[in-house]
Amino acid sequence: MVAPTVGPVYGEKPSSVVDFSYVGIDxxxxxxxxxxxxQGFELNIMVVGQSGLGKSTLMNTLFxxxxxxxxxxxxxxxxxxxxxxxxxxxxxxxxxxVRMKLTVIDTPxxxxxxxxxxxxxxxxxxxxxxxxxxxQEEININRKKRIPDSRVHCCIYFIPPTGHCLRPLDVEFMRxxxxxxxxxxxxxxxxxxxLEERDFxxxxxxxxxxxxxxxxxxxxxxxxxxxxxxxxEKIREMIPFAVVGSDQEYQVNGRRLLGRKTKWGTIEVENIxxxxxxxxxxxxxxxxxxxxxxxxxxxxxxxxxxxxxxxxNTGAVHTNGLSxxxxxxx
Amino acid sequence: xxFLTTCVYSMLGDFCGEGARAVxxxxxxxxxxxxxxxxxxxxNHGFCFNILCVGETGLGKSTLMDTLFxxxxxxxxTQHNQPGVTLKSNTYELQESNVRLKLTVVNTVxxxxxxxxxxxxxxxxxxxxxxxxxxxQEELKIKRTxxxxxxxxxxxxxxxxxxxxxxxxxxxxVTMKKLDSKVNIIPIIAKSDAVxxxxxxxxxxxxxxxxxxxxxxxxxFPTDDESVAEINSTMNSHLPFAVVGSTEEVKIxxxxxxxxxxxxGTVQVENENHCDFVKLREMLIRVNxxxxxxxxxxxxxxxxxxxxxxxxxxxxxxxxxKPFSLQETYEAKRNEFMGELQKxxxxxxxxxxxxxxxxxxxxxxxxxxxxxxxDRLKKLxxxxxxxxxxxxxxxxxxxxxxxxxxxxxxxxxxxxxxxxASTTLKRDKERKK
Numbered sequence: 001m002v003a004p005t006v007g008p009v010y011g012e013k014p015s016s017v018v019d020f021s022y023v024g025i026d027x028x029x030x031x032x033x034x035x036x037x038x039q040g041f042e043l044n045i046m047v048v049g050q051s052g053l054g055k056s057t058l059m060n061t062l063f064x065x066x067x068x069x070x071x072x073x074x075x076x077x078x079x080x081x082x083x084x085x086x087x088x089x090x091x092x093x094x095x096x097x098v099r100m101k102l103t104v105i106d107t108p109x110x111x112x113x114x115x116x117x118x119x120x121x122x123x124x125x126x127x128x129x130x131x132x133x134x135x136q137e138e139i140n141i142n143r144k145k146r147i148p149d150s151r152v153h154c155c156i157y158f159i160p161p162t163g164h165c166l167r168p169l170d171v172e173f174m175r176x177x178x179x180x181x182x183x184x185x186x187x188x189x190x191x192x193x194x195l196e197e198r199d200f201x202x203x204x205x206x207x208x209x210x211x212x213x214x215x216x217x218x219x220x221x222x223x224x225x226x227x228x229x230x231x232x233e234k235i236r237e238m239i240p241f242a243v244v245g246s247d248q249e250y251q252v253n254g255r256r257l258l259g260r261k262t263k264w265g266t267i268e269v270e271n272i273x274x275x276x277x278x279x280x281x282x283x284x285x286x287x288x289x290x291x292x293x294x295x296x297x298x299x300x301x302x303x304x305x306x307x308x309x310x311x312x313n314t315g316a317v318h319t320n321g322l323s324x325x326x327x328x329x330x
Numbered sequence: 331x332x333f334l335t336t337c338v339y340s341m342l343g344d345f346c347g348e349g350a351r352a353v354x355x356x357x358x359x360x361x362x363x364x365x366x367x368x369x370x371x372x373x374n375h376g377f378c379f380n381i382l383c384v385g386e387t388g389l390g391k392s393t394l395m396d397t398l399f400x401x402x403x404x405x406x407x408t409q410h411n412q413p414g415v416t417l418k419s420n421t422y423e424l425q426e427s428n429v430r431l432k433l434t435v436v437n438t439v440x441x442x443x444x445x446x447x448x449x450x451x452x453x454x455x456x457x458x459x460x461x462x463x464x465x466x467q468e469e470l471k472i473k474r475t476x477x478x479x480x481x482x483x484x485x486x487x488x489x490x491x492x493x494x495x496x497x498x499x500x501x502x503x504v505t506m507k508k509l510d511s512k513v514n515i516i517p518i519i520a521k522s523d524a525v526x527x528x529x530x531x532x533x534x535x536x537x538x539x540x541x542x543x544x545x546x547x548x549x550x551f552p553t554d555d556e557s558v559a560e561i562n563s564t565m566n567s568h569l570p571f572a573v574v575g576s577t578e579e580v581k582i583x584x585x586x587x588x589x590x591x592x593x594x595g596t597v598q599v600e601n602e603n604h605c606d607f608v609k610l611r612e613m614l615i616r617v618n619x620x621x622x623x624x625x626x627x628x629x630x631x632x633x634x635x636x637x638x639x640x641x642x643x644x645x646x647x648x649x650x651x652k653p654f655s656l657q658e659t660y661e662a663k664r665n666e667f668m669g670e671l672q673k674x675x676x677x678x679x680x681x682x683x684x685x686x687x688x689x690x691x692x693x694x695x696x697x698x699x700x701x702x703x704x705d706r707l708k709k710l711x712x713x714x715x716x717x718x719x720x721x722x723x724x725x726x727x728x729x730x731x732x733x734x735x736x737x738x739x740x741x742x743x744x745x746x747x748x749x750x751a752s753t754t755l756k757r758d759k760e761r762k763k
Binding site: 021022023024025026027028029031032033034035036037038041043062063064065066067090091092093094095096097098100101102103141142143145224258281282285286287289290291294298302305306309310 | 350351352353354355356357358359360361362363364365366367368369370371372373374377398399400424426427428429431472473474476477555557558611612615616617618619620621624628632635636639640644
């Protein structure tokens with residue numbers, strides 16, 4: 001019996017199962033895992049919605065820490081900005097040895113003005129600028145080993161819980177942005193809707209999205225195989241997720257849970273009977289995070305690149321990477 | 331009034347290194363599943379690994395591949411009479427548990443068999459470059475599909491050293507020097523059962539010192555990750571690996587093992603006291619396959635790309651004018667090149683057409699001459715014939731005349747004879763009286 005002299009760390013079969021035909025090709029999975037753990041991951045999430053819809057709180061709830069701008073910028077009073085600002089904050093978080101650089105991009109001022117025409121422009125520009133930065137690095141002769149990825153992987157759009165249907169602003173924004181970034185719409189502050197109101201609202205929203213040809217994540221056309229389609233169809237039947245955010249813990253039935261305490265009861269954020277936060281978290285973080293990044297890099301980014309490369313052969317190009325064509329589109 | 335929107339970017343929390351702040355989590359978020367998500371995606375996609383075997387004919391390259399991957403790859407042993415070095419590439423689909431691997435094995439056919447081996451390394455370098463070029467072309471396309479591209483770049487080059495026991499051959503040094511900046515080289519001593527244990531140690535030291543003194547950069551198993559640093563650095567000291575390959579099984583004790591059986595004993599392939607096969611398999615496949623792929627992409631390919639683009643006249647200088655000038659100029663240069671190619675093709679075609687015309691004219695000329703000659707000859711022949719006939723005719727005439735004269739003469743002679751005879755008779759009669 002040949003006893004291997006190396007430790008059983010890299011995908012070796014246990015020595016009680018002697019398999020002389022074992023080559024060890026599947027050890028590459030372990031090697032990849034090791035490399036991934038060493039390199040760490042990057043995730044860039046953008047939150048868009050009017051003030052007061054709980055964007056910051058939701059981010060903090062999702063990542064169980066103070067990752068949003070509000071807590072980093074120690075401003076006494078949060079004023080509604082006169083213009084749309086794009087504020088990006090990065091954090092290094094770590095869980096069970098897996099390191100992640102999380103960047104939360106906030107868009108204060110969106111939808112808060114009296115006249116909100118073209119309020120998607122700065123956001124669109126920001127997203128395209130990140131694609132541009134990546135492209136510039138990619139076409140360098142001397143380029144970095146790992147191109148820093150600041151591209152927006154996912155844009156969470158907060159729909160106010162009116163209970164009726166999408167507003168023109170919502171439609172306009174999602175229609176335009178769904179073409180360049182993965183949009184995940186959520187119904188914010190959903191604790192103001194009863195379950196019936198919620199279902200009705202969701203249905204209405206889905207109809208509106210369909211009617212306007214808006215493809216939100218997970219997009220039907222990017223389902224890779226039957227298995228994907230099955231999983232994603234279930235998700236598509238549930239979006240937009242009705243969420244409630246909270247970073248406060250309360251004692252409920254002997255356990256400490258994140259929730260919102262009201263006079264009529266405590267809303268447990270992670271209880272799927274109360275709200276759909278857990279589904280959102282699972283989608284964004286536990287199951288589809290890699291897929292969201294893949295769609296961004298292999299589809300949205302590539303589309304930008306094709307547009308950009310073709311543009312250069314024809315019309316004028318603005319310094320922010322938007323040609324006359326796309327400027328008109330906006 | 332048109333509402334002005336301005337854009338304010340701000341990066342807050344500029345603390346550690348990359349501008350990110352370390353923040354503790356107060357509960358389980360769940361992104362620790364990311365490595366799993368990544369691995370699942372890769373499993374669905376499948377993997378690609380390409381090995382190049384460089385070595386003289388007969389060093390057991392094919393057998394070693396068969397042994398490493400526990401399978402019988404097709405192919406017959408090559409002859410030793412190849413006029414030059416060619417590269418033969420075969421791709422196989424292997425599967426182990428849920429991992430699908432597209433393995434490509436490239437062999438150098440005829441390496442070391444020629445009398446003049448000066449250019450032996452060239453086809454190898456060209457092949458490696460061609461794979462880099464193909465990837466570069468794909469990367470520079472406007473509409474590209476990089477994520478589904480079948481990567482044909484060579485991830486590992488196993489260099490087979492003949493088990494002479496003395497030192498490296500100059501062909502080995504020259505070839506490895508040409509390859510070390512293009513591919514990860516793992517030198518191995520082939521058919522090492524031909525070298526005794528004591529000679530082997532000396533042989534390895536000699537080889538290593540020759541490589542170092544000639545500045546040949548061989549692949550070092552990476553030691554930056556603690557989980558594999560120790561094993562890798564130990565293995566680095568065992569290079570070059572002395573291997574023996576065999577797909578034949580021999581019964582040792584109560585087990586069947588891969589081995590080579592000699593009258594004086596049996597060399598067991600997977601016995602680490604007998605050879606370094608297990609070490610090679612461990613390093614090449616079980617521990618560092620991913621790193622070999624990464625080094626190929628991040629180091630060797632980048633170097634090729636940099637050189638190629640600089641060669642074509644690109645620079646990273648001016649950030650404003652640079653955008654797409656790379657893509658655009660590359661396209662322009664490519665079009666230019668294609669244009670030139672087309673022009674050359676056209677020229678060649680024209681030249682060919684011209685040559686054909688000329689040849690045709692020549693042939694026509696020759697044909698004409700032949701016809702003329704034929705006509706002349708025919709005429710000559712007819713003239714001759716005519717002459718002959720005339721001569722014949724005159725001869726016939728002469729003959730006839732002669733005949734006539736002859737007949738006439740005979741007649742006269744007859745008459746004369748008769749007359750003479752009658753005269754004689756008359757005289758005789760008179761005498762009798």
